[in-house]
Each structure stands twice: as structure tokens, then as C-alpha cells.
Amino acid sequence: MDGGVPGTARRGRLRVAVRMHGASAVVTPSGELDHHTADLLREQLEGCVAQGRSRLVVDCSALEFCDSTGLNVFLGARTKAEAAGGGVHLAGMLPPVARVFEITGADAVFTVHRALDEALTE
Amino acid sequence: MDGGVPGTARRGRLRVAVRMHGASAVVTPSGELDHHTADLLREQLEGCVAQGRSRLVVDCSALEFCDSTGLNVFLGARTKAEAAGGGVHLAGMLPPVARVFEITGADAVFTVHRALDEALTE
Amino acid sequence: MGSSRPVTPDDRGASGPGDTAAPLVAPVRRVLLAGCDGVVARARDVTREALYDWGWLPARTPQARARAEDALLVVSELVTNACLHAGGAQELRLRGRPGLLRLEVTDTSPAPPTPRTPHQGSRPGGHGMYIVQRLCSRWGTVHHPEGHGKTVWAEITGA
Amino acid sequence: MGSSRPVTPDDRGASGPGDTAAPLVAPVRRVLLAGCDGVVARARDVTREALYDWGWLPARTPQARARAEDALLVVSELVTNACLHAGGAQELRLRGRPGLLRLEVTDTSPAPPTPRTPHQGSRPGGHGMYIVQRLCSRWGTVHHPEGHGKTVWAEITGA
Numbered sequence A, B: 001m002d003g004g005v006p007g008t009a010r011r012g013r014l015r016v017a018v019r020m021h022g023a024s025a026v027v028t029p030s031g032e033l034d035h036h037t038a039d040l041l042r043e044q045l046e047g048c049v050a051q052g053r054s055r056l057v058v059d060c061s062a063l064e065f066c067d068s069t070g071l072n073v074f075l076g077a078r079t080k081a082e083a084a085g086g087g088v089h090l091a092g093m094l095p096p097v098a099r100v101f102e103i104t105g106a107d108a109v110f111t112v113h114r115a116l117d118e119a120l121t122e
Numbered sequence C, D: 001m002g003s004s005r006p007v008t009p010d011d012r013g014a015s016g017p018g019d020t021a022a023p024l025v026a027p028v029r030r031v032l033l034a035g036c037d038g039v040v041a042r043a044r045d046v047t048r049e050a051l052y053d054w055g056w057l058p059a060r061t062p063q064a065r066a067r068a069e070d071a072l073l074v075v076s077e078l079v080t081n082a083c084l085h086a087g088g089a090q091e092l093r094l095r096g097r098p099g100l101l102r103l104e105v106t107d108t109s110p111a112p113p114t115p116r117t118p119h120q121g122s123r124p125g126g127h128g129m130y131i132v133q134r135l136c137s138r139w140g141t142v143h144h145p146e147g148h149g150k151t152v153w154a155e156i157t158g159a
């Protein structure tokens, strides 16, 4: 699947699904986001922005692991999305993923939602 | 005593004597050359060069300690002396001082003499 | 985990700082991590397995579970850094002591990790060692003799 | 040496890496080195005294004497670096183990020593950590929690 096109892409321990919902692109990474898999999510997020979908809603409810390499992907996508007039919304983070955002203070620069529907109905 | 003028200067654990011998300035540091005392030797060596005495013969036979800060003084003086057409000759180094020059490879850039008379009669 | 094997206390060259005289009373696990293919995920797998073997997992409390997850995060950071900044990780060593897990990653670069200061939460980059600093009671670098690389280690205390 | 005093094994916060679980079987000496006035020479004095007390000096052979002198050189480099690059040395700790002397210098900067590569023998600068690397069997940095500085340590083996 090409970057940001609705559908599902997979690399090693990460799967990334993309679908459109109104003005938002809903990106659903599942599995483990690290050095080996970060490129896949980066391509998908940047692909959405390149296609004019700059309101990115990331459904994190199936993301089981994320380290600083994964965090960098979200931070980079945020810059691109905001430059295009949008932003990155993170929904449903599990505790180990939420922890990375908390201890680095990165949670302050994203719009964080408890659950996906909250991010979509906003 | 002003920099490089014949006589003796002292700072803490270092004493530096300077005398003229033909074309050479004979500089005799005695004691411990380190962070606390390096400036004193630097002033004396640079003072000699500033006064046109760029053949510096350093009598190290009473120098009991020298670390990398001391080594830097000799390396800096060498640049100045060579730029003025002279050089730095080191004579009579005791084992702990010789060791610093050996392990850093700095001994290769100085003219090293076993004893002072060798450095003066050359 | 075929390549994880116990070490003997007399394996001095590979032991961590301060272990020079003290006997190795703690369980140790060593895994070779040549190259960078899949090693970060593999290092987490090995660490998770040790956490089960050494009683950190399954966790009795959410706090204890968070500490085990912190250990997986820290090992991920250390191995990633060896790949990104030191030409690849060589070996992962895990040492369990009562209430303490010590993670050690060796690589062949002599340069130490240098946490970026000030840390900026909003920008990509510089988060790895910041995370290590925040989650670990101590961390450090041991430089191997003759310029043969280094070990970066970090210690996590249990819940 | 009025300010050099023994520490007890339970002084965990100040002990070196890897000593967390192992009992402190070795003689330890600690000296506060506040500020930079005269501290480099003083650190050598304290180290020389320990070398006498622990039987390295008087040396029986020229080789043994050279090793003791190496220890004085290394401590001079570590304390000088704390003064030049870390706002001053805080504390010097010496640990004697059979055939091994461990020197530890704490300071308040989080930045680790970064040996300059390549080392250039003909230019001023960059010789301190090169000397430490050449003379020591191992050296390293322990980062203290909460950004409270670090300990740079180096180990010298006896003749």
C-alpha cells in the first residue's frame, strides 16, 4: 500500500491501517513501534499530509510498544501536519505508550484523547 | 620577576628559574607542574620568546611532576618558539615526567636530551 | 532463546564496573546481538524472558508491571543507540539482583552517550538518553581497554 | 589529612557502579574537594598517602614505582577535568583492592568526558583522557540520578 492510502501495511511487528473519516485520516498502528518499524508509520502519516489530509487521528489502542524512535515519528508528523493547517490527535494510548509521552513531556504538544470516538466527534 | 627575565619566580609548588646561556634561554622549572602552576611556566617561556630568546632549553632535572596541563604548556611554547625560528629542548627529564611525553607521543616533537650540558653544547 | 547463556564469575573482561573483586552472586544472561537486523525487538524479547524468569513478570501490581515495561523501554533505547550511533550493538547482558535489574549493551565505538541538554519534549531527537535518565536509578559508560569500544549500562529498581 | 575519612558499606548513594549489591570488602577513602583552589595537588597528596597505606609505596621495583606514579598522574587528570569542564570537583574516592586501585571523582555536570579523537601528540589539548585511557585498565562514567552530576572513575592495576 502506498503512503497514506486507505488500507493496511505491514512491516515486521507493526501493522498500520489507514481510513478516512470526514475531515480526518484515521491511522491505526498496531503492534510494536521501534527502530525496525518506525519508517512504516512515518510513511503513512506523511502520506496522509501529502494528500491533503492534515487532521491526523491516531488510534493507539492496539499499539503495544513505542520508544523514543516511535515518539520521533509522531513529533515529526506533528510538525508537518501543523504546517499544513492540521494536527495530530492521539487516542486510546495504552499505559506503556502513554508513559513515553508523559516522561518526555511530549504529551503536551499533542491533542490526547482517551478514546477514538472522542477524537472523531470533536 | 617578569616573564622570561633572568631570575627566579615561584607559585605554589613550582619554582621557575631563567638564565641566559649563549643563544639559549635556560629555563629550570622545579617542583610540580599542574593546573595550579602551569601559568607560571607559560609566562616564563613565552616571555623568553617575546624577548627574542626563541631557543629554549628546559632543564627538567628538578621537575618532579607534570601532567597534561603541563604538557600543554610545553606544546604551546614549542609553537611560539618555532614560529620565531627557535625551538624547545628538554633536558634531564625524570621518569614520571618522561612518561607523560612518551605515552602521548609528544616526545617526538621536542628535541630531548639526557642531560643539560648536551642541550647547551649542541 | 538459544544464544542466551550463563556466564561464569571469572569472566572478568566482560563484567561490569565494580564487579572486579566482588563475586557474581546474581543471575546473569548474555546474548550476542550482531548487526542491527531486528536486534532492538530481539533485545526486548530476551529482557522480557529474563523478567519472567526472575519474578518481575507476571507483575503483582500495576506499579510492578510499569517497572517491567520501563525495563523493556530502556533496553530498546540502549540497543537503538548502539545501532544508530555506534555501528551496531555487540552484546546484551542482563544482571538481576534483588530489587534491581541491570542492563548492559556493548558496542565498538569509544564515544559515550551524551544526553542532549536542554531536553525539548516538542522536537524529534534527544529523547533516548533522557528516557534512560528519567527511568533509571543510575546509568553509565564503561570504556574498554585498548579502545575496544564500551559498555553502556543502566539500572532499574523494582517496584 | 583531616578530611579523609572511611565510609561505611551502607553508604549506597555514594558507592561506585556495580557495588549496589556486593559488600564493600575493600578499603575506601573519601575526601571532599570543594572549589578548585589547590585541589589537584591535594588530590595527589591524598592518593599518595593511600598508596603508602595500601602498600603500593614504597615500591619494591621500578615498575611498581611507575604504576604508583601513574595513579598520581591519572588522579591529577580527573580532578583537573572536573575543574576545567565541570565547575569543580566535589569528592575524590579511592578504593583499594588486591592489585587494583580505583579512583573516583564526582562533579556536578551531567556531561561525560569525551576523549578527543584522533588524539594528536603534537598539539595542546585533548591529552588528559588519552592519558587516562592509556594508563587505566578500565574507566567510565556513572551518571547520578535526578541530574545530580556524575562520577568519573578509572582503575589502575598494580605492578
Ligand SMILES: Nc1ncnc2c1ncn2[C@@H]1O[C@H](COP(=O)(O)OP(=O)(O)O)[C@@H](O)[C@H]1O
Pocket (backbone or CB within 6 Å): C081, C082, C084, C085, C086, C107, C109, C111, C112, C113, C114, C115, C116, C124, C125, C126, C127, C128, C129, C130, C152
Ligand atoms: N551507544 C552510543 N555510542 C555513541 N554515542 C551515543 C550512543 N548512544 C547515544 N550516543 C550519543 O548521545 C546522543 C544522545 O542520544 P539520545 O538521547 O538517545 O538521542 P538521539 O539518539 O535522538 O540523538 C546521540 O545523539 C549520540 O551522539
Ligand SMILES: Nc1ncnc2c1ncn2[C@@H]1O[C@H](COP(=O)(O)OP(=O)(O)O)[C@@H](O)[C@H]1O
Pocket (backbone or CB within 6 Å): D081, D082, D084, D085, D086, D107, D109, D111, D112, D113, D114, D115, D116, D124, D125, D126, D127, D128, D129, D130, D152
Ligand atoms: N569531568 C568532566 N565533565 C565534563 N566534560 C568533561 C570532563 N572531563 C572531560 N570532559 C570533556 O572531555 C574532553 C576531553 O578531555 P581531555 O582529554 O582531558 O582534554 P582537554 O581537557 O584538553 O580538552 C574535554 O574537552 C571536555 O569536553
